[in-house]
Amino acid sequence: MSYTILAGNLDGFKEGDTATDKELEPHGIEWLLSIGAIQSTTTTKTIKKDEE
Amino acid sequence: MAVFFNQAVVFKIGSATPSVTLSDHVSSATLTWKYDSLEITSMGDLAHKYVQGLQSGQLDLEIFNDLAATNVTTTLNGLVGATAYCSLQQTAAATSATNPLYSFTVFVDQVTPIVGAVGEMSTQSLSYQLNSVVTKTEA
Numbered sequence: 001m002s003y004t005i006l007a008g009n010l011d012g013f014k015e016g017d018t019a020t021d022k023e024l025e026p027h028g029i030e031w032l033l034s035i036g037a038i039q040s041t042t043t044t045k046t047i048k049k050d051e052e
Numbered sequence: 053m054a055v056f057f058n059q060a061v062v063f064k065i066g067s068a069t070p071s072v073t074l075s076d077h078v079s080s081a082t083l084t085w086k087y088d089s090l091e092i093t094s095m096g097d098l099a100h101k102y103v104q105g106l107q108s109g110q111l112d113l114e115i116f117n118d119l120a121a122t123n124v125t126t127t128l129n130g131l132v133g134a135t136a137y138c139s140l141q142q143t144a145a146a147t148s149a150t151n152p153l154y155s156f157t158v159f160v161d162q163v164t165p166i167v168g169a170v171g172e173m174s175t176q177s178l179s180y181q182l183n184s185v186v187t188k189t190e191a
Contacts, residue, residue, distance in 0.1 A: 007122035009073040011064060028068035035130045036121025037072065 003029075007037040062141040063113070067131060070139035070155065077116045077124045079175070083140050083154055085109030085186045109182035111138060111158050117165060117174040128176070131160045135183050149190045157184040 001021050008015040010032070018041060024032060032038045063078050064070035088105030118124045139155045147153045158180035168174045 007072070009122060011066075011069075011071045011073060026069055027066055027071040031067035031130060032071075035072075035126045 002041045003032075003038040004041050005037070006039055010037050056142075060143045062139075062144050064139045065127065065131070066137050067134065068137060070137045072122060072127050074115065074124055074127065077118055078113060079116065080112070080114035081140060082112040083109070083156075083186070084112075085156075085182060107182075107185050109156070109186060111140075111156075111178075111180045111182065113176070113178045113180075115176050115178065117167070117176060124176070125163075125165045128160065128163045128178075129165060132163045134160060136160050136180075147189055147191060153189040155187045155189065156182050159183045 002018050003020075003024060005013045005015055005017040005019060007013075010027075013019060019038070021029065024038065029038070033040070061075065061078065061081050062073065063075045063081055064073050066072050085107060086109065087107050089102040090105040091100060092103055093100045115124055115128075119126065135157050136159075137155070137157050139153055141147065141153045142151055145151050160180060162178065162180075164176045164178070166174070167176060
């Protein structure tokens with residue numbers, strides 16, 4: 001999973017950067033989400049069901 | 053060696069590492085650490101003698117509230133009741149023997165997100181006990 005950096009004061013990252021779980025894990029992902037420092041980057045995949 | 057005035061102390065805090073920089077909202081920062089002095093004076097000594105005991109310390113901060121995400125109020129509210137990882141450095145220059153980085157943890161036992169009288173700046177005056185030894189990094 002990847003995250004967008006929303007904070008300009010997060011050590012080692014710039015606002016707008018994309019970071020991975022591995023990069024953010026040492027800082028505590030849950031806490032970073034709770035204070036609005038990062039936002040989960042979700043991807044939407046559309047699967048078309050074959051018409052019968 | 054030269055004297056200097058305080059103007060550029062770097063303060064960082066976080067839940068697992070000192071990851072959020074709040075320096076631009078800190079008006080005063082004081083880090084104090086000390087050791088218990090254990091007395092070992094014995095017969096024949098002509099003065100008290102001591103050896104080093106356990107370390108303890110305190111972080112005192114004057115910090116302006118800011119409600120923006122990842123800023124002072126949100127960050128501290130998210131840490132209250134838990135141990136936080138902090139670092140302090142005299143300037144943002146590279147870590148060196150003349151600009152050491154002090155790292156430690158504190159127990160965040162208080163926050164004052166709403167404080168002050170009408171017309172005053174909303175400023176938290178915080179005092180936290182250190183929850184670890186202080187690590188001084190010089191490189």
